[in-house]
Amino acid sequence: MALSRRHPAAVFAVLAIALGTTGAAYAAVSASTAPKQVVKSATQVEQGKSLFLEGCSSCHGLAAQGSSDGPSLIGVGSAAVDFQVGSGRMPLAGPAVQAVSKPSQYSESEIAALAAYVASVGPGPAIPTQDMLKTDGADLALGGELFRTNCSQCHSVSGKGGALSEGRWAPNLMGADGKEMYEAMVTGPQNMPIFSDKTITVEEKQAIIRYLQELQKQESPGGAALGRLGPVTEGLFLFIVGLGALIVVAVWIGAKAK
Amino acid sequence: MSTNKAIDTVAGGKAGVVGNYLDDRLHGASGVKKLLNKVFPDHWSFMLGEIALYSFIILLLSGTYLTLWFKPSMTEVVYNGSYMPLKGVKMSEAYASTLDISFDVRAGLLMRQIHHWAALFFVAAVSVHLLRVFFTGAFRKPREINWVIGTLLLVLAILEGFAGYSLPDDLLSGTGLRIAEGIVQAIPLLGTYVAMFLFGGEFPGNDFISRLYSIHILLVPGILLALVSAHLIIVFYQKHTQFPGAGRTESNVVGYRLYPIYMAKAGGFFFIVFGVTTLIAALVTINPIWLYGPYTPSQVTAGSQPDWYIGWLDGAVRLTPNWETNLLGHTISWNLLIPALIIPGIMFTALGVYPWIEAWVTGDKREHHLLDRPRNAPTRTGLGVMAISFYLMLWISGGNDIIATAFSLSINEITWSLRVLLFVVPPLSFVITKRACLGLQRRDRDKLLHGYETGRVLRLPHGEYIEVHAPVSDEERAVLLGKNDVAPLQLGSATDANGVANPKGKSGARRAKLSEWFYGDNVPVPSAAELEEAAHHLAHASHSEITSH
Numbered sequence: 001m002a003l004s005r006r007h008p009a010a011v012f013a014v015l016a017i018a019l020g021t022t023g024a025a026y027a028a029v030s031a032s033t034a035p036k037q038v039v040k041s042a043t044q045v046e047q048g049k050s051l052f053l054e055g056c057s058s059c060h061g062l063a064a065q066g067s068s069d070g071p072s073l074i075g076v077g078s079a080a081v082d083f084q085v086g087s088g089r090m091p092l093a094g095p096a097v098q099a100v101s102k103p104s105q106y107s108e109s110e111i112a113a114l115a116a117y118v119a120s121v122g123p124g125p126a127i128p129t130q131d132m133l134k135t136d137g138a139d140l141a142l143g144g145e146l147f148r149t150n151c152s153q154c155h156s157v158s159g160k161g162g163a164l165s166e167g168r169w170a171p172n173l174m175g176a177d178g179k180e181m182y183e184a185m186v187t188g189p190q191n192m193p194i195f196s197d198k199t200i201t202v203e204e205k206q207a208i209i210r211y212l213q214e215l216q217k218q219e220s221p222g223g224a225a226l227g228r229l230g231p232v233t234e235g236l237f238l239f240i241v242g243l244g245a246l247i248v249v250a251v252w253i254g255a256k257a258k
Numbered sequence: 259m260s261t262n263k264a265i266d267t268v269a270g271g272k273a274g275v276v277g278n279y280l281d282d283r284l285h286g287a288s289g290v291k292k293l294l295n296k297v298f299p300d301h302w303s304f305m306l307g308e309i310a311l312y313s314f315i316i317l318l319l320s321g322t323y324l325t326l327w328f329k330p331s332m333t334e335v336v337y338n339g340s341y342m343p344l345k346g347v348k349m350s351e352a353y354a355s356t357l358d359i360s361f362d363v364r365a366g367l368l369m370r371q372i373h374h375w376a377a378l379f380f381v382a383a384v385s386v387h388l389l390r391v392f393f394t395g396a397f398r399k400p401r402e403i404n405w406v407i408g409t410l411l412l413v414l415a416i417l418e419g420f421a422g423y424s425l426p427d428d429l430l431s432g433t434g435l436r437i438a439e440g441i442v443q444a445i446p447l448l449g450t451y452v453a454m455f456l457f458g459g460e461f462p463g464n465d466f467i468s469r470l471y472s473i474h475i476l477l478v479p480g481i482l483l484a485l486v487s488a489h490l491i492i493v494f495y496q497k498h499t500q501f502p503g504a505g506r507t508e509s510n511v512v513g514y515r516l517y518p519i520y521m522a523k524a525g526g527f528f529f530i531v532f533g534v535t536t537l538i539a540a541l542v543t544i545n546p547i548w549l550y551g552p553y554t555p556s557q558v559t560a561g562s563q564p565d566w567y568i569g570w571l572d573g574a575v576r577l578t579p580n581w582e583t584n585l586l587g588h589t590i591s592w593n594l595l596i597p598a599l600i601i602p603g604i605m606f607t608a609l610g611v612y613p614w615i616e617a618w619v620t621g622d623k624r625e626h627h628l629l630d631r632p633r634n635a636p637t638r639t640g641l642g643v644m645a646i647s648f649y650l651m652l653w654i655s656g657g658n659d660i661i662a663t664a665f666s667l668s669i670n671e672i673t674w675s676l677r678v679l680l681f682v683v684p685p686l687s688f689v690i691t692k693r694a695c696l697g698l699q700r701r702d703r704d705k706l707l708h709g710y711e712t713g714r715v716l717r718l719p720h721g722e723y724i725e726v727h728a729p730v731s732d733e734e735r736a737v738l739l740g741k742n743d744v745a746p747l748q749l750g751s752a753t754d755a756n757g758v759a760n761p762k763g764k765s766g767a768r769r770a771k772l773s774e775w776f777y778g779d780n781v782p783v784p785s786a787a788e789l790e791e792a793a794h795h796l797a798h799a800s801h802s803e804i805t806s807h
Contacts, residue, residue: 097668141346148429148551152559157429157549162560163659167668170560214343215549221360222367222543230430232657234544235566238378242538243386246309246379247302249530253523254302 041116048117051110055091064121076187077124078115083183085111089190097167098190125186125196132202133178135210139203143211146204150195158228159215164191174216178209294517299500303390305527310383312531313376314486320373321475327363329355330425330471332464341548349427349552352467356426356547371539377422378544379535381415381567388412392612392642395630396499399623402613404492409610411485414478416567421474423545423565427467430545432553433562436461437575444594462555501629502740504733508627561660570649573656574601577677601652605645619772621747633702634741636695637776644688651680692779699781702738705730706784707792729796741783747773 053062059070066072073080084090085106089099106114115127148157154170156162161172168191173181185205188194200208226233281287298304331351337344339354340361359366388408391397397405420438424431439461443449458465497511506512514520550559564572574597581592608615616638617623632639654661655676662669709727717723730738747770784792 140343144343144551145347148557148559149554152429152557154560156560157551158546158561160561161663163662163669165668166670167662167666169663169666211343218343220543220546221548222371222546223541225543225546228546228549229660230561231545231563231565231569232561232660235378235569237538237542238375238382238566242375242379242534243309243382245534246383246531247306247386249527249534250305250309251302253305253527254300 044113044116045120047110048113048115048120051106051114052117055105056114059092064118073118074122075124076118076122078119078127079125079183080187080189081115081118082111082127083180083187083189085114087180098169101171125183128179128182128186132206133182133209135178135206135213138206138210140207140210140214142204143207143209143214146200146208147211150200151208154192156230158230159212160228173212176212178213181205181209181212293494294515294521296494296516297511297513298498298516298520299506299511299513301501303394304498306383306387306390308524308527309531310380310387311486311490312528313380313383313535314482315528316376316532316535317373317380318479320369320376321479323365323369324359324373325475327355327359327366328352328425328471330468332427332462332467344548344551347552350467352425352427353547353552356428360548368536368539371542371544372536373422374544375539375542376535377419378565378567379531381412381419381565384408384412384415385567388609389642389646393632393639394499394501395626395635395638397613398626399613399617400496400625401492401499402617404489404496405613406610407485407489407492409606411482411489412609413606414482414485418474418478418482419565420568421470421478423568424470425467425474426545426547427553428547429550429553429557429559430547430562432462432555433558434564434568435466436555437572440591441594441598444591444599446590446595447588462553497627499627499629501631502737504736506628506736506740508625511627563656563660566653569656570652571598571602571656573652573654573658573676574598576658577652577655577673577680605649616776619769619776620744621769621773622744626742628740628742630742631737633695633698634780636692636699636779639695640688640692643691644684647687648680648684651676651683655680696779696781699741702741703781703784706735706738706789709796727796729793739783743780743783744777746770746777 052060052064056070056073057064059067060073061067061070064073066074081090084099086104088102088104091105092099093102104111118124119126147159154162154164155173156170159173161170163169170191176184182205184192185195185200185208186197195205197205220228226237277287329351333351334348335351335354337347337349337354337357339345339358341357344357356370359370361367391405391408420434424435424438439453439457442453442456445452453461456466456469457463458469498513500506500511500513503512514523551557563569575594578593578597581596583590583592630638632642655673658669658672658676661667662672709729712726712728714726715723716726729735
């Protein structure tokens with residue numbers, strides 16, 4: 001009988017209050033920890049390790065040594081982690097010929113922690129500093145020449161990307177930021193070769209990035225760019241729009257004759 | 259005094275005076291009158307050749323403008339124009355001057371884009387015009403020679419286009435030339451010598467752009483102009499073909515006189531072609547050479563493709579497996595020889611001699627001024643569609659990398675699929691097209707015999723439903739009866755009645771078989787007796803319909 005005195009909705013009300021307060025308390029606690037971004041390296045490595053064990057170790061091994069499902073990460077450096085996890089390529093959506101770029105699954109601090117952990121298991125290329133990414137003074141023309149010599153055979157001169165063998169591809173660079181480009185060059189993700197500072201110096205990398213950023217900004221001087229894909233789209237446009245229009249006119253003139 | 263009066267009375271005022279002055283000296287009046295009274299038949303598909311002619315004129319005009327600034331030289335210069343990303347880059351004078359045309363010459367970029375778009379239009383219009391002539395049988399006697407001139411025009415147009423594409427000396431055009439050099443080298447025995455001769459030494463050398471320039475602006479356009487003139491004069495002289503229809507026979511031409519109707523229409527169409535080309539050139543980029551950078555043999559770009567008319571040859575090269583044989587110390591590069599020399603060689607030769615092949619197979623020696631509707635020559639139409647589908651498969655494979663990235667497919671799988679489809683699709687298209695044509699022929703015969711379906715459904719007193727048929731219009735009837743009915747050749751058997759071997763028996767039998775293949779399935783046009791009976795039946799049907807009301 002004591003139960004019947006309570007309102008039937010009371011149990012839900014209590015539950016809602018309990019969840020609300022817990023949630024609010026958690027939010028308050030986590031909000032208070034958020035500003036402390038400059039954590040001690042050791043703590044960051046620890047956090048990274050636990051994130052790694054949770055999200056990466058099933059393929060890359062418990063000590064990042066690699067397994068039959070994923071390569072060793074010893075010596076890939078923090079730049080590789082920042083590129084792969086930051087661009088959402090890692091963790092993989094599923095086994096495929098190539099990792100696809102997608103919204104990142106981790107927050108910036110988590111990526112930094114993962115990167116710190118992977119950097120701690122073996123030395124490798126580090127995430128470029130803001131200084132290294134400054135392209136204001138870089139040589140634009142040199143960047144273009146380097147890009148055409150080293151990159152365009154896969155990414156195409158317009159940076160729109162291109163096909164590789166067996167369903168792989170070189171991605172479109174027109175949406176990439178400077179840090180991604182830099183990290184890709186030093187770590188050689190997927191099918192890309194590594195361009196170490198010995199083959200392409202830091203200044204040269206900055207020049208390439210500046211050239212690509214110029215291409216990203218450049219408005220097509222000659223009108224609609226047709227995807228900057230070259231003669232294939234030009235030919236399609238010619239037949240579908242150009243010749244199509246003229247034949248429509250010819251049919252119209254022919255019909256007028258009667 | 260009297261002379262002044264005479265001048266005053268000349269018809270047409272001042273124009274008449276000028277006309278008389280010229281006629282007194284050149285005696286051209288009767289010729290011009292004949293010319294202006296020339297009658298041309300009307301059909302939209304007859305204007306496809308006009309598009310080609312007008313694009314050619316646009317090419318001559320815009321090309322002349324470009325020659326005023328283009329420098330056909332491979333001398334190395336440092337670019338100092340207004341396109342920032344290439345400032346300070348070493349390049350050939352040819353490329354630098356093309357950049358100047360694009361960025362620093364007034365209307366230069368527009369002219370370049372008009373020239374390039376018009377070039378694509380030109381080859382496209384020539385090709386589509388060729389298809390029209392093929393599918394309507396306009397190449398038959400007496401027009402075989404003009405057909406050959408047309409084939410030559412197509413080949414020259416392709417070469418001319420490729421030469422133009424190669425002139426700016428950017429990365430794309432240089433890559434194209436590198437492949438052209440490879441193709442030349444693939445010619446057995448002579449290849450390497452010819453390549454060295456053409457390029458004046460090792461590729462790319464220092465001579466080629468200037469050599470190509472005189473070929474592109476003088477030699478080939480000169481030949482093109484001469485052939486185009488011959489092509490048109492022959493059309494004038496032989497008179498234009500026409501589709502079958504009421505009042506049209508093999509010995510007349512029904513249409514409008516050149517002056518004023520046809521001249522106005524053709525002139526207007528010229529401005530439309532020019533207008534559309536200019537509009538596209540003003541709104542849509544073509545060949546943004548500044549993106550490609552100067553040609554350097556050490557560089558290459560993904561997505562290197564030729565203009566559309568070379569695309570099928572590029573595709574053939576992409577499809578051919580990497581076959582090579584080493585014969586007595588000489589490499590025979592089948593991987594280039596087959597796709598880039600043998601296949602186009604066969605295609606263009608077959609194209610050029612087709613009128614004679616068909617005439618031989620059909621034994622048709624008559625003159626033809628009335629066109630075939632494509633359905634009425636099912637084997638020819640089937641062969642044409644077969645050739646188109648073959649071309650199309652090669653064309654698609656020319657863009658295999660773009661298709662792979664655009665549709666997230668594997669380029670290897672695309673290539674293998676196309677290798678199979680190249681042999682499967684053409685014969686299939688032949689069979690399907692031929693059957694479709696024969697079906698249309700049956701429908702035409704049915705229309706003549708039973709009239710067309712009016713869509714009016716009646717219920718008869720005893721409950722039966724019928725759809726009312728009505729005789730086709732006189733115009734359509736003339737079109738349907740205009741079918742050129744030809745029986746297969748009857749060339750006798752291998753032995754005569756006495757059992758003596760016929761000396762021409764075997765080849766004759768083979769030819770008869772081919773002819774049977776060409777014409778055997780044709781649905782005959784109803785005979786006069788059949789038509790009369792059908793007309794009677796139709797009249798009766800409409801009569802019974804009236805009485806049944």
